[in-house]
Every structure is written in structure tokens, then in C-alpha cells.
Amino acid sequence: MSALQAKDPAVYKILHAEMERQAYGLELIPSENYVSEAVLEAVGSIFTNKYSEGYPRKRYYGGQEFVDQVEELAIERAKKLFNAEHVNVQPYSGSPANTAVFFGLLEYQDTIMGLKLDQGGHITHGLSVSYSGKFHKVAPYFVDKESHRIDMDDVRRIAHEAKPKLIIAGYTAYPRDIDWKTFREIADEVGAIAMADISHIAGLIAGGQLANPFDFGFDVVTTTTHKTLRGPRSAIIMCKEQYAKPIDKAVFPGLQGGPHDHVTAAKAVAFGEALRPEFKEYAAQIIKNAQALGESLSKLGWKLITGGTDNHLLLADMTDVGCTGMEAEESLDKAGITVNKNTVPYDPRKPFDPSGIRFGTPAITTRGLTEEHMEQLAQWMHKAVTNWKDDAVLAGIHEEVKELGKKFPVPGISL
Numbered sequence: 001m002s003a004l005q006a007k008d009p010a011v012y013k014i015l016h017a018e019m020e021r022q023a024y025g026l027e028l029i030p031s032e033n034y035v036s037e038a039v040l041e042a043v044g045s046i047f048t049n050k051y052s053e054g055y056p057r058k059r060y061y062g063g064q065e066f067v068d069q070v071e072e073l074a075i076e077r078a079k080k081l082f083n084a085e086h087v088n089v090q091p092y093s094g095s096p097a098n099t100a101v102f103f104g105l106l107e108y109q110d111t112i113m114g115l116k117l118d119q120g121g122h123i124t125h126g127l128s129v130s131y132s133g134k135f136h137k138v139a140p141y142f143v144d145k146e147s148h149r150i151d152m153d154d155v156r157r158i159a160h161e162a163k164p165k166l167i168i169a170g171y172t173a174y175p176r177d178i179d180w181k182t183f184r185e186i187a188d189e190v191g192a193i194a195m196a197d198i199s200h201i202a203g204l205i206a207g208g209q210l211a212n213p214f215d216f217g218f219d220v221v222t223t224t225t226h227k228t229l230r231g232p233r234s235a236i237i238m239c240k241e242q243y244a245k246p247i248d249k250a251v252f253p254g255l256q257g258g259p260h261d262h263v264t265a266a267k268a269v270a271f272g273e274a275l276r277p278e279f280k281e282y283a284a285q286i287i288k289n290a291q292a293l294g295e296s297l298s299k300l301g302w303k304l305i306t307g308g309t310d311n312h313l314l315l316a317d318m319t320d321v322g323c324t325g326m327e328a329e330e331s332l333d334k335a336g337i338t339v340n341k342n343t344v345p346y347d348p349r350k351p352f353d354p355s356g357i358r359f360g361t362p363a364i365t366t367r368g369l370t371e372e373h374m375e376q377l378a379q380w381m382h383k384a385v386t387n388w389k390d391d392a393v394l395a396g397i398h399e400e401v402k403e404l405g406k407k408f409p410v411p412g413i414s415l
Helices: 003-007 009-024 037-043 065-082 094-105 131-135 152-162 180-190 202-206 241-255 261-274 277-299 325-334 362-366 371-385 391-407
Strands: 086-088 111-113 166-169 193-197 220-224 235-239 313-317 340-342 356-360
Touching: 003 009, 009 391, 037 261, 065 086, 065 202, 065 235, 065 261, 086 241, 094 131, 094 166, 094 193, 094 220, 094 235, 094 241, 111 152, 152 180, 166 180, 180 193, 202 277, 235 241, 277 313, 277 362, 277 371, 325 340, 325 356, 325 371, 325 391, 371 391
Parallel strands: 111 166, 166 193, 193 220
Antiparallel strands: 086 235, 220 235, 313 356, 340 356
16 A cells, blocks of 8 residues: 555545546647656655755755756756757746746837737737736737748738847647748847747657757747656746846746756756657657648548648647537547647637647657557547547447557556
8 A cells, every 4th residue: 555545545546546547548638748757756756855945056045965966967958958058947837937038038018929829829928818918018920811820921020010029939739840040030130039939849859850949049948848858847948148147037036936856856857868869769759640640630531720740739620520629629538538629720719619629649659659550549539529429439439548558558657
């Protein structure tokens, strides 16, 4: 019997149920992944007992010798992984990381540019109800109404009209590669800071499958450390040396107190894993799986936004399939396949009941699924959403999914 089971059986019961859900289902939410047992061990380590306000060698508490060592190790590994001049590994999550960049480099009511949320952008890229939209003027850019791809000529036009202080490239629901070179050129033309939010594609960049924005002279790059990077749920900020001091001051003491040292240790482990040659193979397989899944679904009549993917995620408009995004999400949940409802560009429906779903392949690739499994997965998904009212059919699919899940264990789960 585990300590948790003995001390708190109520929490243990819930945790065990979640373990079964993960083990016997297929996780397709593109912002989720499974960490290694080594990362799990670090997250659950005794570093959680320590409090460490400040930065290595400049702390406000004693007993920091080993905390300093693990934070410095995480920094050095991240620098090597992304070819960054400066790295702050203390941000708690992606949204606080982006907020720290704005807090450190911008003034109140400075203008920023980011892709509109319902087109594939992120809340922190200028949504009116977030810090980014409340404290700054926002000049959003958009995807083309027909191709659903970003029109860089239109981005250039908006930038020259708005004269932003900062331009953000990077998205949460955009299945195509990003033109870092042109974004950098536009930022130079209008005197803006060029910021990349690579939270979704960081692992694909680290694995050498997609281009690195630092190779095109970007000033600031933020990323979460989970998703395709396959680390703990947290974030880092990377930047040119000239922006290091204001960003570090914005993280601490500007927005945060002491860092989560156990998570910093887990970041160091994950970055070390991403530096290994086999991570490149993993990153390549994510894209192969996403493209194979997209091709199979297209043959079944699914309408994929932009027609496919260059990365790890796919966005589908479910209208022609015969259900809404919410109905698709709920039916797939019952079938043991997890996706998330999502707006599609120029969606006539509301965000909580949108037309689309978003899904991707990082987690199932971690478990070892390859292109040969994608056609079967597509068949299950199509059968589920076209029978979204039939619980018996959905339960039958779930049993088949469960049998596949047993063959590809989730790291750290033993049932």
C-alpha cells in the first residue's frame, strides 16, 4: 500500500481513476504529453521543500547550494537546446512567462500585435479580457478567409499602420510552419521587438524538425516546457542578452516570488532528454503521425483547416461531418479518445460550442504509436463523431481503444 493510499484514500482513488483514464485511452490534445519517469521523479522530489527567492548565487534565503546547481544546470541545457544567449527558467507557466515579457519590456498602453484568439492565437497575445489586452493597445492580425493561412503581406500592412512596440509570432491552433524570417523583417521595418511564443512547437524545434526563431534574429522566445518538449508543466523565457535584466526583474520580484525548485529540477531533466539524439527521432515521428492521421481523416471527408499540417496539430471543422465541436469532443471522450473543442477561423458558433476540434500526436507518439496506427485511429474517430448520439457504439469503440492502449503503456503508470 502506498503512503497516499494509506493517508488519503479519497485522493488516491481519484488519482488511480485518472491513471486508468490515461492508460486505457488515447490522448490527442496537442498541448498534452506524457513525461518520463525521471521527470516524474524530479517533480515529486524533496526540492519541493525548499524556498529560493532570487537567482543563483543571489538568494534571499540560506541553504541554496544544491538549488543553485540544479537551476544553473537547467539554464545551461536550455541555452544549448535553443541556442539562446540568456534563459530564465523560473516562470511558473506559459501565461506568466508572456506577461513577464510585457511587464519587463513594455509600458502601459504600448501597442502589441498578435494573431487573434479565434483565428489560432493565444489569450496572452492580446485578448481583451487578459492582462495583454487590458494593459496594452492591440493590433491583431488574421488568417486568410479562404486558405486559413497567415498572409504575411497583410501582417506587414497592419504593422506599418499600427507601429507596434512588440510583434508576437506563435500560436495555439495553427497547423502550419511559421515564416520567422518575414516576421523579423517586419519587426525591423517598424522598430518593434520580435517575440516568438513557441509553446506548442518547442519540442519540434529542439528536435530539429522546425526552424528556430533565434536563427532569424528574434529578440525574445517564450515556451512552456510540456507539450512537444515533454517536460513538466511550466515555462521558460529566452532572450538576447540586452533584454536579460528587465525580463529577470519582471519575473522576480516583478510578478513572482520563489521559484518551484522541484519543477526546475524536472526542467533540467527534460532538457537533458531533449538533447539526446533519440529526441530528434521522436520529434520527426510526431509530425509523421500528425500528417498520416490528417490524410486518413481527409479521405473520410473531414474538413481540415489549411488542408493538413506541418507540425503536431490538426484543426477540423466538424460541420460537414454532422456535429458540433462540443458534440465531437463529448463523443470521442466516451470512446476513450481525448480532443478539445475549438473555434475554427471565422467561426459562426460560440467558443463554448464551436464548430471545430483541435487534436494532435505528441502524447500518442510518446507511447510508441506510428503511422501504421493512424488509419485505425481515424476510423475510430470518424465512427465516434458520426454516432455521437449512440452510447453503445461509443462504448464499443472504447473497448477497442483500451486494448490498443494496453499494448503501449504510459510512462510512470503501472496498473
